[in-house]
Every structure is written in structure tokens, then in C-alpha cells.
Amino acid sequence: MAELLTAAQMRAIEQAAIASGEVTGLELMERAGRGVVEAIFEEWPELAEERGPAPAPPGYLQQEEGAWRAVVLCGPGNNGGDGFVVARLLRARGWAVEVFLYGAPDKLPPDARANYERCCEAGKVQAFAEFEPENWNWQTGEVGEVDLIVDAVFGTGLVRPVGSEIWLHEKIGVLTSGVVNARRVAIDLPSGLCADSGKPLIDTQDEIGRGKLEFELSVSFHREKVGHRISDGPAFCGKTVVKSIGLDDLPSSRAAARELASEIVRLTQPRLLDKAAESHKYTHGHALILSGGSGRTGAARLAARGALRIGAGLVTLGVPPNAQQEVACQITALMLARIDGAEGFAAVLDDTRLNALCLGPGMGIERARDLVPVALAARCATVLDADALTAFAEDPAELFAQLHEACVLTPHGGELARLFPDIAAKLNAPAMTGPAYSKVDATREAAKRAGCVVLFKGADTVIAAPDGCCSVNSAHYERSAPWLATAGSGDVLAGFITGLLARGFAPMQAAETAAWLHVECALEFGPGLIAEDLPEQLPAVFRKLGV
């Protein structure tokens, strides 16, 4: 189970280990630095090749001929401490390393201070103010090319926006502006990225400045942080590698993690369920998906196809009279029921074999306002998406009063803002202090208020239950699936969830498994994907998973 930690959780786990005496902070820092060097060589094996040794201090990059060259930028906390370890280890391998410190050496915390001193033994550490890449003439080779830039300015301790006195993004931008072919690695997190929210905490919202803070590799410790997976985190981190610093081997840190267990966010894991050989179609439930009127039935048909492919025993489309013909000539394995107004719908729901409902895709606001209360009164497992959410924009409390714990809401950002305007306002406000309010915070708060599971869509889909249980279905890094951003893919997701609810999955499991499979289907198909393709990938995805 891949856990994602907040800065405070990581600190609690580390502190428990240090306080127990099972390990020292200095040992952890050494392992962290070693882990970074290891990850650098794994990512760029060419850098591990031997080159000529660096000259003795005060030799600088411009006097270097053969050695690999690195610039290490260290900050005033323990992230800087990791940077000093990396600088020392690279120097020991014959690298020419320029080290710059932001802050005063005598103010460094003890472990970072110890590593600053060790680093100074093998070469110079300069003040950050002297780090002026814009004045270096890279093109003429006066300074020489830099092979590697190591960002160790801020990690999980970032508490306020990075100020203009640092302009780290500008400086790194200059270093990486195409003249210099440097590889960029961030220790723990790119400096300026909030570990909890994945939002940039820099005192400029200027896109150019933000863009320059992008790294190719981020090396984190023990576990990924939530910010590596949500919001701008993945784009800034480039690729995230996690290195062990031995905390899993220590009873003290394992105990601390157990205490935090209920609060810890996970990467979404699917629950895979085999169809039992002796079952019949009703064993796998009967889903009812409500469609909109004539000319607007495509979204519900996509959802229905998704529900069927994911394994619901039966799927019925509930269509208004004016769309009956249109739908009838489009569907084969699906069934059709005429559902007009609230009364007719209530009568259909008397069939207790219907055990999962989906309302919203293409439904129309008016029809949704009529039929959602009927669906919710039936106390059946129900997915509310699209128009079924927007229909309550004027009075979200009216919807919340009717929701129950077998419901799943699947808003995208706009729909979330309509139902939870205060939550959206907090989420969308510029981040001014760390830890900043995150998509995880927003989804948990929404789920608590709604009293049911909320799946908040995006490349970083966050799924939360009212009890705080939460996971991130991250379509990033090796699971990046930008083709999912195609019209109708959300409708298919609603259908997937409905199908799993029909199969008897609990709401949280249904939402998590559906979201995970949704990305798998996109990955299976690849570029060129349209929403119709998604359900059709499920057989291949299931085959690969062995179900």
C-alpha cells in the first residue's frame, strides 16, 4: 500500500525514530544524501563514469578540465544538510562541486551544521548571494558547463512563500536556459513546492517563474509526500524516486506510522473481484442509468456501456419517452426502461433487484431536479455526476440533506465549486503559507459535509469518505494518461463506479477501483483515445490483471 505523507507526518515518524535512540538525525541525513547520489547515478548512468579528479581547493569550475561539474544549492534547514552530504560525496568521487548556502552557517540546525563543516573540509561553501549565474559566461566556457544542479534549498520545512531575495526559480532558470545542459535534481521536493498541497509557495504567480522551477528528478525519503502527487507537484518534480533511509526497519517509526494510519493518504489501489463460476447475472447486480432526452442520450449510453463492461449483471437505461427510439436503435446488451417523471421512476425503483443507480450524465438540469430526490429516497447505492450535481447549485444544502452513505459524488472542479463554493475558494486561493490547503483537504471536507464518498476528478483524482479515508488516483509519471481529458470520459467513469456498486462493492472501493481501472484503460489504448474506447479496453486490462 503506497502511502503519501504530509510534512508533519514525516516529521513525526522521523522524530519518533530519533527520540527512541534507534537512529540519529545525522545517520538519517547521511542515508538521505547517499540515496540522492544513488538515484542520480541510476537516472543518469553516464554521470557514474570516472572522469579526471577535481583540483584541490580553491580550484573552481572554470579551472576544471575533465571532472563532472555540479552546483549544489543549500538552504538553512535540514534539506540543506542533505545537500552538503551530496556535495561531499560527489567531491569524494572527483567531481568539481560549487556549493552555495542560503542563510548563515551558525544558524544551521545541528545535523546540517555538522555536514556543512564536513563539506567545508573538502572544498569551499559560498554565500548564496554569490550565486549569480546570470553573470557567468557559460557560452564562452569561462565557467564551463554544469552537468548537474542539485536543489537542496527547502524541503518539507517550507512554511512561507519563497521570497524575491532568493529568486531561486530565476537562478535555476538561468542555469537551465538551454545554454547549459545541466540535469536538475531536487532533494525531497523542488524548493518552493509545498509538500502537502503540491502548490508552489513562491511570491510570484508569474507563469515564467513557475515554469523554471521544473526538475527532471526529485528524490524523496521513506515515502512520497502528498505534494509529489497532486496539483502542480508532478509537473515540478518531473520524476519522483523514493529512497529508503531505514525507517521501516525501526520499531519506533513503525509504531508512529501505525498511530497516524487513519490519517494517512494512500495511492489508490484497486480491489479486484472475480465473477464466481456458479453465479448468474442477478448475482452481479442490476444497474439503472438515467438518460436525458432526445439528442442527449450519448453520455448515459457511455456510462451504461462502462457499467456493463465492468461486470454489472444487468444494465438498464432509463429514458424519457421522446428518446426511446433513439436509444433503442443504439443498444444491444443493454435494456431499456421508459422513465418519465418522478412517479414513474418511483414505480421502477420498486424492483428491489435494481441495486445501483447513476444519475447525471446528459440528464438535463430539470430532469435531474425531479428525479434525484426519488433516487435518494430509495436508499440504493447511487452515483451522482454532472447535471445531478449542478441541479443543486442554488441550494446545495437541500442535496446534502438527502444524501446517504451509499452515494458517490463525482464532481470535476467546476461542479465541486457549485456545490462547495467555500471549499473551492480555499482551494483556489493563492498559497501564502505552508502547509497550504490542498485538494486532499478539500475532498475530505466535501465528503464530510456531504456524508458520502466524493471523487474529485482530475489527473490527480482524490477520493475521500466521510470518515477521512482518502486516496489519490494519480495519473502521473509512469501512469500519465493525458488522453483521458476527452469529452465523455467522465461519463464512462460514472458508469464504471455504478457497475461496481451493482456488483456489491462498497462506495469507497467502487470509486477507487473504477478510477484506477479508468486510467488503466486509457494506458491500454494510448493516444487517440475517445471515450467510447474506454469500456472496450476492460477485457484486456482484466486479462493482464488475471481476473
Ligand SMILES: NC(=O)C1=CN([C@@H]2O[C@H](COP(=O)(O)OP(=O)(O)OC[C@H]3O[C@@H](n4cnc5c(N)ncnc54)[C@H](OP(=O)(O)O)[C@@H]3O)[C@@H](O)[C@H]2O)[C@@H](O)CC1
Ligand atoms: N529530520 C530529519 O532527520 C531528516 C530530514 N531530512 C531532510 O530535511 C528536510 C526537512 O528539514 P527542515 O525541517 O529543517 O526543513 P527545510 O525544508 O530544510 O527548511 C527549513 C528552513 O527553511 C526556512 N524557511 C522555510 N520557508 C522559508 C522561506 N519561504 N524563505 C526562507 N526561509 C524559509 C526555515 O526558517 P524558519 O521558518 O525556521 O525561520 C528553516 O530554516 C527534508 O525535506 C529532508 O530533505 C532528511 O535528511 C532525512 C532526515
Ligand SMILES: Nc1ncnc2c1ncn2[C@@H]1O[C@H](COP(=O)(O)OP(=O)(O)O)[C@@H](O)[C@H]1O
Ligand atoms: N490530464 C488528465 N490525466 C488523466 N486523467 C484526466 C486528465 N484530465 C481529465 N482526466 C479524467 O478524465 C475525466 C474527465 O471527466 P469530466 O471532467 O467529467 O469530463 P466529461 O464530462 O467530458 O466526461 C475524469 O475522470 C478525469 O479524472
Ligand SMILES: [K+]
Ligand atoms: K529541495
